[in-house]
Structures are given as C-alpha cells and as structure tokens.
Amino acid sequence: MKHILLSGSTGFVGQNLIQYFQETTLGTIQPLNLREPLAGNLPSADAVIHLAGKAHDTGNTSKPQEYFDINYGLTKELFDRFLDSNIQDFIYFSSVKAVADTVEGKLTEESNPQPKTAYGQSKLKAEEYLLSKELPEGKRLFILRPCMIHGPGNKGNLNLLYKVVKFGIPYPLGAFHNRRSFLSIENLLFILNRILTNQSIPGGVYNLADDEALSTIEVIRIIAEASKTKAKIWTLSSDLITKLAKVGDKIHLPLNSERLKKLTESYEVSNEKIKAALAIIALPVNVREGLTITIKSFSNS
CATH class of the missing domain: 3.90.25.10 (UDP-galactose 4-epimerase, domain 1)
Structure with a gap:
C-alpha cells in the first residue's frame, strides 16, 4: 500500500488519479494545497506526485512571469522539501512543450530543448533545477513529459x-x-502504477504518449x-x-x-524509452x- 502526496488534485489528471486509487488497492492519496505556503516538513509518504501548475493559455492573456512563479517557483519549493524528507520518489509532470512547440520527425528524450513559449520555458527551467540537484541515496526522480492527455x-x-x-x-x-x-488517461495511470510499485525502474526523463x-x-x-x-x-x-x-x-x-x-x-x-523502462x-x-x-x-x- 502506497501513500502519495498529490499536488494538483482538483485537475483532470488529479481527479482521475484519486478515483484510480479509490478503485484499486494501490494505496491512499493525500492532497497538497500549494496555493498556501508550505509550512514545516512534508507529511510522511512514499512518493510525491507534482501535477499542479499553470497550464498553457491558448488565449495568450497570461503574463509570462505567472508561468515562472508557478511552474518553476512552486516546483523548486516542493522539490527542496522532498530532498529534506524521507520520501523516496518525486514524480514531476512536465510537458513535451518543455522541449519543442513544433516537431519534425519524432520527439525523443534526446531532442535539444528549445521551447518558444513562457509555458514551455517555465517547465524546462523547473526540469533543469530538479536535474541539477544531487539525489540522496535511495531516492528517485521522474520527470514525465506527456503529450495531450485525454479521457x-x-x-x-x-x-x-x-x-x-x-x-x-x-x-x-x-x-x-x-x-x-495522444495519451489516454488509462495508459497514464498504468505507467504511474508501474513506477510506484516497481523500485527497479530507474528515474529519469520520460516522454509519455x-x-x-x-x-x-x-x-x-x-x-x-x-x-x-x-x-x-x-x-x-x-x-x-x-x-x-x-x-x-x-x-x-x-x-x-x-x-x-x-x-x-x-x-x-516517441514513447520507446518509457516502454523499455517498464519492460513492455x-x-x-x-x-x-x-x-x-x-x-x-x-x-x-
């Protein structure tokens, strides 16, 4: 039984994840409200799943700094708390848009990141911060880059x-x-289940599709x-x-x-890297x- 701290629990993926946990024996979820300042140490848990963020505004009405304050600033704060905790896994939901706004051929994890929007740039900056920190022994970091999720x-x-x-x-x-x-919510939940229940899966950056x-x-x-x-x-x-x-x-x-x-x-x-990690x-x-x-x-x- 896993106990998960979940930010972004009210969003589409968060609601599906909560329902999935309720319908399976995977464990329990404790929502984290990042709209309020984090006080003290993180609660005891097996993993943090960080979904909260400012989504891409197709109307282009948001100020660029808002993306960095939320997508980078909140991620940095939460990850620093994770490093000081006994929690084993940190799963960060980034985006393929952290790498590219347009793609020729197939996007892979080796593609050189060149985001053009404030949304993508803020996601990439968060990724870079997470990867710059040395993980204590026994901890895993997953940076997941989903394409368009539906369900x-x-x-x-x-x-x-x-x-x-x-x-x-x-x-x-x-x-x-x-x-x-595309990425169906069913496949996303399958991937998260495998990551949470198999400690031999290595952390890293993974595209999801x-x-x-x-x-x-x-x-x-x-x-x-x-x-x-x-x-x-x-x-x-x-x-x-x-x-x-x-x-x-x-x-x-x-x-x-x-x-x-x-x-x-x-x-x-391309989803070949995550399939290889899951051995499927x-x-x-x-x-x-x-x-x-x-x-x-x-x-x-």
Whole structure:
C-alpha cells in the first residue's frame, strides 16, 4: 500500500488519479494545497506526485512571469522539501512543450530543448533545477513529459471536435495533413502504477504518449464512429483557413491561430524509452480505443 502526496488534485489528471486509487488497492492519496505556503516538513509518504501548475493559455492573456512563479517557483519549493524528507520518489509532470512547440520527425528524450513559449520555458527551467540537484541515496526522480492527455471528463480540442462532428458541422481543415500523438488517461495511470510499485525502474526523463500517432482527419472519423454520426470533411484552401484564424485572433472566435496550430500541425512523440523502462512492448490501451472511450464519455455527459 502506497501513500502519495498529490499536488494538483482538483485537475483532470488529479481527479482521475484519486478515483484510480479509490478503485484499486494501490494505496491512499493525500492532497497538497500549494496555493498556501508550505509550512514545516512534508507529511510522511512514499512518493510525491507534482501535477499542479499553470497550464498553457491558448488565449495568450497570461503574463509570462505567472508561468515562472508557478511552474518553476512552486516546483523548486516542493522539490527542496522532498530532498529534506524521507520520501523516496518525486514524480514531476512536465510537458513535451518543455522541449519543442513544433516537431519534425519524432520527439525523443534526446531532442535539444528549445521551447518558444513562457509555458514551455517555465517547465524546462523547473526540469533543469530538479536535474541539477544531487539525489540522496535511495531516492528517485521522474520527470514525465506527456503529450495531450485525454479521457472521460476531459475538455479542450477533442471536445470541440466532438461538437463539430456531432452537430453535423463540416470539418473545414481537410487540406491539412498531419500526425499527432495522444495519451489516454488509462495508459497514464498504468505507467504511474508501474513506477510506484516497481523500485527497479530507474528515474529519469520520460516522454509519455500512446503507441501510435493519428492525423486529425483520422480523429474526426473516430469521433463520427463513436458518436454514430457521419463525418463531413471539407478541403478548403489552407490559405483561406489561415486568414480566418487570424480574424479569430482579433475577435475571439473558436478558431484562432493557436487552435488551428493544435488541430493541424504534426507533433509525434516517441514513447520507446518509457516502454523499455517498464519492460513492455506496447501500452495496454491503443490510441483508437482510448479516443473512443473519451468520445463516448462526451455522448454520455
């Protein structure tokens, strides 16, 4: 039985992790509220899972310093407390965006980090601080870089695509051809379970993604099948769509440049390192199964 200290317990991943612990015999979770200053030593536990952070603001309304105050500052403070404690494991949720905003080929752990946004830069700065500290004997540090995580209850671009398909709105971005990696919450929880229950898994930096990447058009078709409707895909001029997205930037339409980029760019992430560490050939849930579970949850909600 593991006892885990969890920051970010109210977020999407945090809520799923709490439910997972309740449904299994893995152990117990004690939420950490980092909105208040940490006082004294950390409570006794087996591991700290640090999820809390400032997410990427697609509307670009946040001040850059806010990302560094939260994503770097809070992580530094919590990790320093961990080093002074008897807790064995520190699991930090970073992001693939700590490495790159756009990817050519596949993103690996050996890719040279060059984040362009304050969000990615703040995540990378936190990573660099964690890796700069010498770990006492018996402690492990995991820096996990997930790509887009999805699952029941998840909001965001998948939910937007679902609404487009469900209400019979034609998807106008058929001219864009891409490959994107996803991460189902089921596979994420599987990975965390293995890390927490197997002390032979070495700490380090690990990308997290499902085994296969998909195009957005493939995702549209999966959504249509899961929601028992017909996919309508239009192949409009990519130049026209780009101009419309720039208009959306100015008058706050659902389609803006940031969302267009997320929907149409390629972003493939290799998960070979984490699979090798876990001594597995494939993750338990394939990308199509995971997306179908997520889409059906939209239909039921």
